[in-house]
Amino acid sequence: MSRPISLIVIHCSASANGRQQGSRIQSAAAVIDGWHVQRGFQRQSAARAAFNPDLAAIGYHFVLDTDGSKHTGRAIAEVGAHVQGFNSQSIGICLVGTSRFTRAQWDALHSLVKALKAQYPAARVVGHRDLSPDKNGDGTVEPAEWLKTCPGFNVADWLQAGMKPLPANLQA
Template sequence: MSRTIKLIVIHCAASPNGKVLGSASKSAAAVIDQWHAQRGFRRQPAAIAAYNPSLKAIGYHFILDVDGTKSTGRALNEVGAHVAGHNANSIDVCMMDTDQYSTAQWGELSSLVKALLAKYPGVPVLGHRDLSPDLNGDGTVEPSRWTKTCSDFTVANWLAAGMKPQAKNVLPADVPATHLPVAAYPGSPPSAATSLAGAGCFMLRSPHKTPSRIHYCRSS
C-alpha cells in the first residue's frame, strides 16, 4: 500500500534519561512492541507478514535508543499509531529518554531526518506537541494548549540551528562543562525535577501517563 506522506513527527518515549532500552537480546523496538501490545495496539496481519513479523503491535516507524542504535517498527508504507488524526499521512521517529538525549541520538536523528526529507522533499518536521489543537485559530499552538509535551524540545529551533540541539537537551555527560546551564547539573531543570536526598539525584515528573515519575541519580 502506498501512502502520501505529509508529516514527519518526532516523539520522546518518556523513559529515564540516559538509560539504554535495548539489549543484546532485545532491541528497543521489541521492548516498545511489548508496551504497545499491553495498551491494545495491533498491526494488520498483512503488514506483519510483510515487515518485522516479530513485532505485532508497535505503533512507531523508527526508534532511536540512547546509545544511538536505530531500530525499526512499522514499514514506511504502513500507517503508524502515534498521533491521532495524523497517522494516515505521517512517519514518526521516537527518541528514548524524556527531555535530554545523547550526542549519538542527536547525530542519528539528524541523519534519519535528512534521509526522510530526501525521500519526501518539503515535508514539515514537527514534534508531537506541535500537533495539539490550535483552539483560537491564530496559527500558533502555545505551550498552555499542548496535549502532549513530547518531543520535549522545540523541533523548529533544532531545524533552524542546522539540526544542532540546545545544550539543555543534551545528556549532561555529553555536554562540555562550560556549556552546561547552571540548573542542568547535577540535577535537572527546576521545572522538571524535585531534588531528592543525596547530591546529584532528582525525580522527574513525566508529562506522559507512563511512567508518571522517574527516580534518577547521576553517578559522580
C-alpha cells in the same frame, strides 16, 4: 504499496533520560512494542507478516536508542499509530528518553531526518506536541494547548539550529 507523506513526526518514549531501552536480547523497538501491546495497539496481520513480524503493535516507524542505534518498527508504507488524526500521512520517529538525549541520538536523528527529507522533500518535520489543536484559534499551538509535551524539546528550534543538538536537551 506507498502512501503520501506530508509529516515527519518526532516523539520521545517518556522513559528515563540516558537509559538505554535495548539490550543484546531485545531491541528498543521490541521494548516499546511491549508497551504498545499493553496499551491495546495492534498492527494489521498482512503488514506484520510483510515487515518486522515479531513486532505486534509498535506504532512508530523508527526508534533511536541512547547509543544512537536505529531500530525499525513499522514499514514506512504502513500507517503508524503515533499521532491521532495524522497517522495516514506521517512517519513517526521515537527518541528513547523524555527531554535529554545523547549526542549519538542527536546524530542519528539528524541522519534519519535528512534521509527522510531527501525521500519526502515536501514533508514538514514537527514534534508530536506541535500537532495539538490550536484551541484559541490564534494560529499558534502554545504550551498551554499541548496535549502532550512530547518530544521534550522544540523541533522548530532544532531545525533552525541546523539539526545540531540543543544544549539544554543534551544528555551528559
